[in-house]
Amino acid sequence: MKKYILPDMTWPEIKEALKTASIAIVPVGAQEQHGYHIAEGCDSYRAKEFSALLAEKCFPKVVVTPTINFGVSPHHMDFPGTISLRPDTFIALLEDVVSSLKQHGLKKFLFINAHGGNSAPLGVAAETLARRYNVEIAHTKFVDASKKTLSKEIDSKYFGHACEREISECLYLAPGIVRKDLIEKGDMNDDAFALKYMKSDFVKVVYQFNEITNNGNIGDGTKGSYELGEKIIQEALTNIAEFIEDFSSTNR
Amino acid sequence: MKKYILPDMTWPEIKEALKTASIAIVPVGAQEQHGYHIAEGCDSYRAKEFSALLAEKCFPKVVVTPTINFGVSPHHMDFPGTISLRPDTFIALLEDVVSSLKQHGLKKFLFINAHGGNSAPLGVAAETLARRYNVEIAHTKFVDASKKTLSKEIDSKYFGHACEREISECLYLAPGIVRKDLIEKGDMNDDAFALKYMKSDFVKVVYQFNEITNNGNIGDGTKGSYELGEKIIQEALTNIAEFIEDFSSTNR
């Protein structure tokens, strides 16, 4: 056994693992439309697979919980199949994961998030739960740890959902959920008010995704590739593993 | 495509599927100790795999949601690795699944449950949500649909958790999570008050699982087999598929 994935371990194995592992990694996904070319479990698959790679890399310092298969996705509800949790439900779910594992002795948590819509509720969850349970919590939207690759390799004006970045990640992490013959560019509504402020650096506007794109994706998926996915994921793995090294050894 | 598994489908595929599918199957599992011989994701794996088989059998009348990977398992919290949701969290999660899919036109739900501790909260969820959202909801602890096989093939006085029945199901549905070389009988505390009333037909007593068993399992796992698993699962599939046939055609 080279990685500690809790749902795949028995309780005596977990008991043993907790002698070295001090951090619980919680993969946080979503069930949400990703255009014509990625299946809706995209974020859950990416969170789960990325966490597994991270667990291998950081063995034996971390354990991985079951994946949170649902996220906060109200902006995608106009597309069939999307399931969105209320923020309260999402936070309660994370609370129960944290409080349960605290009882088993874990005091450090890293939420590995694959979906932008989860970021604000994750922020609320982290701030609240760390203090309520007297534990340390960190969270990352993991592709944010791949800044160099993204700035060098991607030049679409708008990207970040079912785009070349995400297709590449999927081709590397979970190729079965990509419809390779259907990959296409985002069919954008260029004049949309929401699109204008989507990337604003000072104001955030609530919008529905179908205000800005007709097919549900943005960017240019045709530029995605396994190779780009590998670069993105490996850079993120390196940076987050480095953080984990630091996080596991600090004693606040 | 022979079965409709929502996280593995794109939104246009789901849109198409909803033309024939009228029932959403929701696999409901748990992260919970199952002795020395089954990994803790046992109930989630069984719920997921059983639901997939059911979806094939009932194609194209049902769709399957992502698996609920966590259940209500406070009675197992004394064993490392168990994660237990508060009933409120569990019900809220099911509510968001139901309310989201209702928005996409689904009005019938079948919760496929693999964990006894989920039954009471599922009952509350079903009664509440069916009326709140004006939908039809049914739920089953799926092995209950295998009464004939169980009464004929199993003779342990106490069984129902990490026992010959559950090991057999796993060998058939998810063999990778069984530790075949570690299978053993339940190490029961024969005099426990909790054990005496565990199977009472008139009174229910709240207890912790380690009151009744030291290794976390009950029954006699050494009697489990792939063949027994096949019989259990196939009988349950037949009975539940028959119910689905009825459920999908009724119009209340």
Next chain:
Amino acid sequence: MKKYILPDMTWPEIKEALKTASIAIVPVGAQEQHGYHIAEGCDSYRAKEFSALLAEKCFPKVVVTPTINFGVSPHHMDFPGTISLRPDTFIALLEDVVSSLKQHGLKKFLFINAHGGNSAPLGVAAETLARRYNVEIAHTKFVDASKKTLSKEIDSKYFGHACEREISECLYLAPGIVRKDLIEKGDMNDDAFALKYMKSDFVKVVYQFNEITNNGNIGDGTKGSYELGEKIIQEALTNIAEFIEDFSSTNR
């Protein structure tokens, strides 16, 4: 004083009683239609009177709280007069009873339930509160403790609500709420989908009571009698008193 009924005692009397009584009995009823022949307080009256008999039989080991006069009865809401608590309200009410009495030193609770619709929320309440308040909780739908009599004396295909069993109980416990001149059989909708699955041993379907019966009752009330009521209640009293004996002496 031969029984300890808390609303009928002063605080110094209660203080004295708690020197021997270690179990709080909580009678749990409902306000809910029971056909043309039983008044709607049926379940509350039965829970209250049964608990009083039990308190006499188990004197001085138990005290009885005021009756919970409302239950979870959404399936009866189509009949005038039914009042249904949301499960959250019902559980909160039980929580406050438990937490208050815990402050007075009581650590064992037995919920005496008279209404099937309360069972799932009672299960959730028991599991949650026992752990939250570090107390022992058991619960029983008390007629379940009368299995022998029921299997020997009742032969209606469907029974369990405003039927010969319940009329008999009322004639024994609270005859004033029976309209003897109006007793009749259930006017069943024989083809109802809900009726088909009402007694399923593997799937539970949410339904409204008026889907299965037009007059609100099932079974054959005309077969009810004081004598049958006496048998049912006495068997249940014996079995539950025996449990109380065990429950009061165990020290987990």
Next chain:
Amino acid sequence: MKKYILPDMTWPEIKEALKTASIAIVPVGAQEQHGYHIAEGCDSYRAKEFSALLAEKCFPKVVVTPTINFGVSPHHMDFPGTISLRPDTFIALLEDVVSSLKQHGLKKFLFINAHGGNSAPLGVAAETLARRYNVEIAHTKFVDASKKTLSKEIDSKYFGHACEREISECLYLAPGIVRKDLIEKGDMNDDAFALKYMKSDFVKVVYQFNEITNNGNIGDGTKGSYELGEKIIQEALTNIAEFIEDFSSTNR
């Protein structure tokens, strides 16, 4: 039948009653210490019996729900046997009563309250529920409707709990819960800060009842009598019946 008490009626009888009755009376009590001389169900018994008399007087314009057997009594928790609801629980319970009866066509509610500690939460409940359910709600601490008698007949400096007023009411409404041989004056802590501000007309101070009295009652119970009880109750009945006349005929 001269009064409409819902738990004592069948659904067809209730259906008939609702042709003339437009107001639901909800008796609101408490389980709470009342000194050495009144049993703890005092407020519940008074609320129930007063409501029944009112229902007779106002027949056929009102129906009476089952009694709310628990109130908000944290200030009495230091005395054995008291059970106190959290205000949230109390309000939720009233909400479910109101929302259920609204479904049966009732649009006017009068809460008949017997316990001062319920007044603030009843105020919150009334204001909230009237608007949430678009119904009319009024509430009364019913002895407040007996101002003339009280000002003429009672001269204790402090009264209002297990005092001559309350004993008199009990002797008239529910004599069985009075311990006549144990009636005594309040054993007051004359210097208590809480006592000084208990009757302030401008500031309300949170206190525990045992700060101000050692035996749990105040006033001078020895001055209570059946005759005084009759005067108090009859004046209150007259005034509240007059209000009901007005309330039932107004159409806002």
Next chain:
Amino acid sequence: MKKYILPDMTWPEIKEALKTASIAIVPVGAQEQHGYHIAEGCDSYRAKEFSALLAEKCFPKVVVTPTINFGVSPHHMDFPGTISLRPDTFIALLEDVVSSLKQHGLKKFLFINAHGGNSAPLGVAAETLARRYNVEIAHTKFVDASKKTLSKEIDSKYFGHACEREISECLYLAPGIVRKDLIEKGDMNDDAFALKYMKSDFVKVVYQFNEITNNGNIGDGTKGSYELGEKIIQEALTNIAEFIEDFSSTNR
């Protein structure tokens, strides 16, 4: 610095102040219509300014928190601009103020309330929070501490909202929010059912303010004056300061 107003102090200044100050004053206002002649912040301004005067008078025994700028005002929602908190929100807000300051060592709280609609929820908040956080809480609708002046100086049959009393207070405390050229009498609906019971001493009826007045005020504002305001406020200051003296020195 002659008064301790927390939002106007730095943390080292507050640290110093807490050496002598043992009571936190919390000004509680509302955003709510007050007729043609007072701006809607009326209650917030009055609560804030009164608290500041009180803090000067009771220096250095009290600190003043930021003002609660919103209250519970559903009965005024038919007039533009009114903002009403749900009671749960209002109580939660007070809870967070209390629990935060408890962490800084404060154990006594006095809510200075300027709005009648806040009284019931304040009562619930005080009773609940005092016990939950083991602190002492008192609350006052501060004009209630001016009984002598009010009974001597005001003779309108109905007063208490945007009337001569409130205009006078504003002229003394916050003259900028009075529209002196628009002061007028309440334009009452004399026959309203709500008006009849508005001042009942035994029954409380839920009503909307526009049922009883067309312009939003009652009483006779033209009789208001700075001088009357001074009398009202000074009497209230004297009485409440006296209570504070007592409250700060008591040690329960």
Next chain:
Amino acid sequence: MKKYILPDMTWPEIKEALKTASIAIVPVGAQEQHGYHIAEGCDSYRAKEFSALLAEKCFPKVVVTPTINFGVSPHHMDFPGTISLRPDTFIALLEDVVSSLKQHGLKKFLFINAHGGNSAPLGVAAETLARRYNVEIAHTKFVDASKKTLSKEIDSKYFGHACEREISECLYLAPGIVRKDLIEKGDMNDDAFALKYMKSDFVKVVYQFNEITNNGNIGDGTKGSYELGEKIIQEALTNIAEFIEDFSSTNR
């Protein structure tokens, strides 16, 4: 009247204003330590004053609500005087503001936020409330609209709390809360784990402010000035006013 500030207006004035104003500006502050040199109401004062300037600039298109005087500040709780709302309370408060004003016809909301700790809960509030109430919501941490000035004028490695930026804003907006004679640099804990990740662009770590600074501030307040404040505020006003122009005219 050149700006519409709701607490300073009567209901007929507000009724008139709502003929032209379509956006409600909600100033969102905090009560929170800001070192030795700024009073704790800093964020509330800045939010309020900035909103007033914005209201003048955008007259007559916007109205301003009363200020939210408390924010989400758990990370500052180790410094005396800080009051922190739970995120649920904070969101509930915003919900009641939005739902109340929606009833008066307002359908567009702009939250003007002055405190970084409010950002995640504001994000949750905006996403949730916009959909629940079918309104448009945008929110800004207003200094983010001053990017040019900040990048040109500020060169401290760490800034953002009680630093030169914030002191400058205060000197411009609310000079009375600055202790000019006490301005000092942040007394940083250079080796703190929390400090290392405070500005991470990929991982967020929950920390307490006193982990990173001993005096409660960061940056170099001595570089602050009225002139810098003017530049910051004017740039932000220009950018946000431009957004308001767009927001008020769009019709989604």
